Amino acid sequence: MAISDLAATDAQQRSAPTAQPIARLTDVGLVFRDGIRALDHFNLTVLPGDCMGVLGPNGAGKTSLLRLLAGLAQPSAGQIELFGMPARHQGIVARRRIGYVSQQSGIDQYLTGQGNLLLAGRLHGQSGGDLHKRTELLLDLVGLRNHARRQAAQYSGGMRRRLALACSLIHQPDLLLLDEPTTGLDTSGKAALWKHLLMLQQAGLTIIATSHDTQEIERYCSRVALIDRGRLVMEGTPAALKAQIQGDLLTLAFSEAPQASKALALLQHESYIRSAMPGEAETQVYLEAPDGPAAIPQITRLLEASGVVLRRLTLSRPTLEDVFFRATGTPLSDSERPSVAPTEVLAQKSRHRSPFRRRSQQEVQS
Amino acid sequence: MSQSSSFTNATFWLFCRAWQKTLRLPLVLALVLALPAVTLWLLSQIFASIHQTPGFSAMQSLSFFAPGMLVIAALFGSSFAGIGLLGDHDSGVLERLTAAPIHRSAILLGKALADGSRTLLQALTLLILLAALHTPIDGGPLDLLSLLALLAVFSLAFAGLSYLIALLTSSTEALMLIEMFLFLLLLFGSNALLPDSLLPGWMSIVSLVNPVSHTVSLARQLLAGTAEPLTYSLTIGALALLASLGISAAALKIKHIT
Numbered sequence: 001m002a003i004s005d006l007a008a009t010d011a012q013q014r015s016a017p018t019a020q021p022i023a024r025l026t027d028v029g030l031v032f033r034d035g036i037r038a039l040d041h042f043n044l045t046v047l048p049g050d051c052m053g054v055l056g057p058n059g060a061g062k063t064s065l066l067r068l069l070a071g072l073a074q075p076s077a078g079q080i081e082l083f084g085m086p087a088r089h090q091g092i093v094a095r096r097r098i099g100y101v102s103q104q105s106g107i108d109q110y111l112t113g114q115g116n117l118l119l120a121g122r123l124h125g126q127s128g129g130d131l132h133k134r135t136e137l138l139l140d141l142v143g144l145r146n147h148a149r150r151q152a153a154q155y156s157g158g159m160r161r162r163l164a165l166a167c168s169l170i171h172q173p174d175l176l177l178l179d180e181p182t183t184g185l186d187t188s189g190k191a192a193l194w195k196h197l198l199m200l201q202q203a204g205l206t207i208i209a210t211s212h213d214t215q216e217i218e219r220y221c222s223r224v225a226l227i228d229r230g231r232l233v234m235e236g237t238p239a240a241l242k243a244q245i246q247g248d249l250l251t252l253a254f255s256e257a258p259q260a261s262k263a264l265a266l267l268q269h270e271s272y273i274r275s276a277m278p279g280e281a282e283t284q285v286y287l288e289a290p291d292g293p294a295a296i297p298q299i300t301r302l303l304e305a306s307g308v309v310l311r312r313l314t315l316s317r318p319t320l321e322d323v324f325f326r327a328t329g330t331p332l333s334d335s336e337r338p339s340v341a342p343t344e345v346l347a348q349k350s351r352h353r354s355p356f357r358r359r360s361q362q363e364v365q366s
Numbered sequence: 367m368s369q370s371s372s373f374t375n376a377t378f379w380l381f382c383r384a385w386q387k388t389l390r391l392p393l394v395l396a397l398v399l400a401l402p403a404v405t406l407w408l409l410s411q412i413f414a415s416i417h418q419t420p421g422f423s424a425m426q427s428l429s430f431f432a433p434g435m436l437v438i439a440a441l442f443g444s445s446f447a448g449i450g451l452l453g454d455h456d457s458g459v460l461e462r463l464t465a466a467p468i469h470r471s472a473i474l475l476g477k478a479l480a481d482g483s484r485t486l487l488q489a490l491t492l493l494i495l496l497a498a499l500h501t502p503i504d505g506g507p508l509d510l511l512s513l514l515a516l517l518a519v520f521s522l523a524f525a526g527l528s529y530l531i532a533l534l535t536s537s538t539e540a541l542m543l544i545e546m547f548l549f550l551l552l553l554f555g556s557n558a559l560l561p562d563s564l565l566p567g568w569m570s571i572v573s574l575v576n577p578v579s580h581t582v583s584l585a586r587q588l589l590a591g592t593a594e595p596l597t598y599s600l601t602i603g604a605l606a607l608l609a610s611l612g613i614s615a616a617a618l619k620i621k622h623i624t
Contacts, residue, residue: 070465071465072465072621092467092469093467095465098465100462102461102462104458104461105458106458108457108459110383110387111386115386119379119383122371123371123380123463123466124371125372164462167462
């Protein structure tokens, strides 16, 4: 109840939405003092009401992007427009309309949960009964009402992140910048947080969130920006990005690299394969097939006939990670890669779909 | 909703926040308040026979050391003010404050004022103690108020310097070493422990350009009721200039560190 109240009041007080972009970056560059280019000719437009997920490997420039928008860093090249005006000339004015949660959360451990919210509100020029009412609402939103008078130092990691989110919403921002908002949260915590964020988005809040978690970005964000080495690789709705890979993805694993390259050469020109490319590891080959399950027996037959020993074959629906890999040739994240494949089929034996496979399809449909 | 706090309001709330932080650990506050009194007592014991030393003839040890102690306590407290700032930097609090629609110098000023007011509490405790011990204080109420104001501005100046060093090095270890070095240099190169007449030749030159010496001399004159308005204005003006330079430079630096 309280949460929808919050969304409703925010919607009432927010100025009428316009088609004008909330944020527009044109040819933006950011060079650190040690010469490292955090962002390079970076272009991105965020429209009102977008929930933009920013996806990229570590060091791609995700945090730098948010820090530029929050006014915590100045671009070394290019232009940033916020709310239709150049950010350079706005200073404090733009910061009034932006909520920012860093990876560190930045909670004041010496204050209570409520104290943190009150301080945040006061620094935004709020006071009195309005501030207290809003504080209560936000504590409800993030489920911390019962812990409001406890020292933030005693909070768990998840509670601190939720408190940081509440603090960033105290002034009813028009643009919310979240750096890895769900890191350290369990699955139900993530779902709850996104539920609240989407409700706020419905009320007109524009959100830009970075994440490592491809699945949550796919599920909750209306748009995705894939970034790599300081550049925008691709931008669009998750469905549109995934539509670039039509059909299914097959990952072939061999015990030796020469076998992999031989298999690649063999399969490249087969009619049931849309495209074939070397995988992340030397012993892997990635294939895109319009109909994966139908292609499996044909692949195994061809390889067997040529004396190539296939060790393992994995079939999966394309994810944003696959889109990223196809566009950049580098994996989004080394550690997350193996866990992504929803299905593992032993090539020689199994021709039916596994239960995992069915679940993954349901997820895609919902 | 596009509001932001005025500079004064933001400074005030950040001042309160710094005090809330101090009050979390009452033991620290108790030690801070006891420090000058304990040191003063120790010094007066060590130098119990100091009357016989040539240059000390007309002085009572307690009233000679008390002003020096007040200034040293202020110097010590504010020298390490930067540690708290680095703590806020490491916990991400500083970044969150920097992202708020407030002037960055308000972040530092609020903190410095809290540190300065702690010095004032120290000074008040010591003055009350001195009165209780029947130490001759010839300065009137106006002199004592001026003394408190002097100590507050002195604290702001050295807190500003400490913030600047903290933000330049962004390392607690480096800050401690640099500040300890400065502290010892300023302490022993001053007339806080010895009268000017007893300082060896080159040290009296150091003492001449040492803000601690000027502040201690002025504090002695204020307690004795012999301070000249001109000396007072010049000293407090110079300290205020130092404070605003330090805090502004640190505020400029804040952008790069967060």
